[in-house]
Amino acid sequence: MSVPAGQSAATPKRLVVLISGRGSNLGALIEASEQDRIPAQVVGVISNRPDAAGLGFAEQHHIPHRVLNHRDYPSREAFDADLATAIEDYAPDLVILAGFMRILTPGFVDRFTGRMLNIHPSLLPKYRGLDTHARALADGEPEHGASVHFVTPELDGGPVIMQARVPVDPNDTPDTLAARVQRAEHRLYPEAVRRVCSGEIQWSGRILQADGSPLEAPLQLDEDTHDVSGPDARSRPPHPVG
Ligand code: GRF
16 A cells, blocks of 8 residues: 555554445445555455355455355354454454344454444434335435444444435435445445544444544534435446445
């Protein structure tokens, strides 16, 4: 990585990214790293599914990667124990969950407290769990979005660092809304990771801090970085992530 003017030459933070599927957020993080937009490097990718398309990003970018198939394990605890070892093998500073579709055991989560992030497709605390886009539409929400949070044993319940908001279009389907949220995610996740890697945001299990002061409410990604709702936005090609 080159060092652009105004940035320190500090050693890049080591990211291990856990995926289960498409991996578009992994792609966005790799791109941000390669373009020196985050002081971090993806040093390992782990998938619990052998057919995860996102493994292709790791291959294309020559990033070490491995599959740990949860179906090969007799219990959640046994899988999480091996997963923790596989993660530690990469000696990461941060563990990044990016569409990793597993419920994690409390012991595993405790081991990575303060250094494990997740991205969730809703404006938490609204719509924890699955089918967030359909639920937001059913409720007639005027806006929706995505949240990046530190991971705790409570599903989608850890302290939220940063959110991206998008408008809901009256003609949206769950798919069109999901696509708009994902485009926002591809900007949101690198920006949140950048703030954690730079030390601006910290959480060690007690008080979430931004620049040394308690963070009372999640940071919001700049409004002007959002995609605009409408036919043009919907027909735009996906964000180029790899
Ligand atoms: C994202 O929408 C993320 O919010 C959720 O899972 C999805 C992963 O997408 N946790 P991708 O695999 O990064 O494309």
